[in-house]
Amino acid sequence: MTKPGAAFVLPVLAGRAARFATRLRGGGSAFPGLVAQKMNRDFVGDVTEKLPYGSIVILGSNGKSTTTNIITGIVRAHGLRVFSNPSGANMPQGIASAVLADVSLTGKLDADIAILEVDEAYGVEICRQLRPQSAVILNLLVDQIYRFGEPDKVAQMFRDIAGEVSEYIALNRDDNFLGHLGTELEAEGRLDVEYFGVTDEVQASAPHGQVSARDFSGKEQVTGRAARAEVVGVDRNIATIAFGGVEHRIVMPSRGIHYAVDIAAALSVAANALGDRFSIETAVEAVQSTKTVYGRGEILTVGDVEIEILMLKNLASLQLNLDYLDRTPDSVLFAYDESSKDPSWLYAADFSKIGHVDVISGPKGPFVALRLAYEGKDFGTIIPDVTEAVQAMLDRPRPASGRHTFFLDYDQMLITRKYLGYKDLEAGSA
């Protein structure tokens, strides 16, 4: 480029104009990014390659938003300026739109590092543009079968994405598919491969483990790998994580082995990115002061009751959130929607931690009702509209526990938060 910045002025201006127009219409957030990319295909990569600490991508079936949020918190606590995508805006145009919102006319981001969650199916396309130094892959779960066909396809996506990363990758040692990916990447020798994980005892103590997808390839799992960050204990929302051999007690933003693993992943990748600047004490403090991402174990207060929001995006998220309930919830709402095209997986879930459900909602709510009915459990009443369902819950007498437990599909979560007056909505994946 002869004139630095010239490649940016027009795309940024055009994208901003599109952004202004879509805001007026109340439209989505992805379109402006599309406009900027149409004018400069390398827009995202050209902007992020100027960042002194480069970029990190966060991948996995579940936990991307939570982990991105935790890594961001850790890195900021170390004094760096972070550019990140809003939770859920993890497809190419969503990321370009996020860049557009923050970039100067000459293509400069006011940041030291980019920390971005990335959708697995678009990961290769995004990483080709972004050219990230580092990646972390959290898990490979049975997820969106209607979209991906089979987990083996997702494993191939992760393999292809790893091919676009230039320096470092952190993998979940205890995930069936990712353990094998690590073996392959180590043999290839191009990337610095590191692992995070849980001890055998922790894995065994989890009622359904990490609900990882099974790998039937017949390849031997490598055992005894060292993990930079290893979860050695999980008790409700208290995790004990050994980092570099020293144990740290961490109060997590929510409960469960899945949160502990996300934190171990975040510590590993942040330590690598920060190098000598990294302090585990600063990092642990940052994790403990991180708030939950919207709707992922988040607790909202409405009048004199609390509402805990747990996700039911797929079997793994529902099962892990059920497994780590700290008691049988006494006031329960389920809202299930179109994000699951094929609800068959509900029958694979173990609902034994639930005694009854009070209200079922969402466009596909009856599938949850039928599943519970076949378990012989009282599913309460079906109220299709989620705002009416939420109001019906609030109109009930205050539960003895003082807390309603809401299991919400993604879109139902967004609508519910908005209805309850939490307007700081995330961008959505549109």
Next chain:
Amino acid sequence: MSIHIIELYPETLSLNGDVGNRTALAHRARLAGLDVIESSYRVADDVPGDDVDIILIGSGTSSAVHQIAPDLDRIASWLRERVADGAVLVAAGAGFSLMTRSVRYATDDTITGVGVFAADTDASAPRIITEGFAVETALGLVVGTENHTTVVTRDAGQDPFGSVRYGTGNGDGTEGAVVANAIGTHCHGPLLPMNPAVTDDLLRRVAERAGLIYETTAAHRDLDEVTRQTRAILLSKSGITDTWS
């Protein structure tokens, strides 16, 4: 006298909540006052005994199919004998493929099936996903979801499970296969919770064979009210009105 349900390879062929077929059969049988024994068969287990009333096999990935194929060979004759003897078999997805004579993944990759159904499966077709899969059968409209990469070619004498109202099924306008009390289908949802007419029909056959009586109750009708709503949701994707009454 109990009804014995056995699920084959529950951890391996269980990609789409296939255990729901077992849940539906066991729950409805128990609601009708029948005793139910549930068991599982896994790779390298002893070949099960002959006293089995219902055999279930579910859906899975191609790698899962390759993993269990050598073991399935061990129990293939036991399976054929049970079906010939009038036991109920419900085979869904990959389970259905494995109950045909052969499953072809690529030119040099064909797995020998059990051959319960006189048909062959080509499992190398482009992926088909139909959210509101609908099939007209002898037991009325069957509703669920299909998600597979197979084309099933039946012999002239092999009856299909039904004719496709919406979706792809076998690829020739028909769906699945039936022989004696065995059903093979691409339908999940799973099949049996979503289609109580099929579940009840199978349980009546099992009960009759065992000298028992299967009669539905008010509790069954409560379940069916919810089922009706789930069917309507899927059928709305396909513009079809439910004819199940």
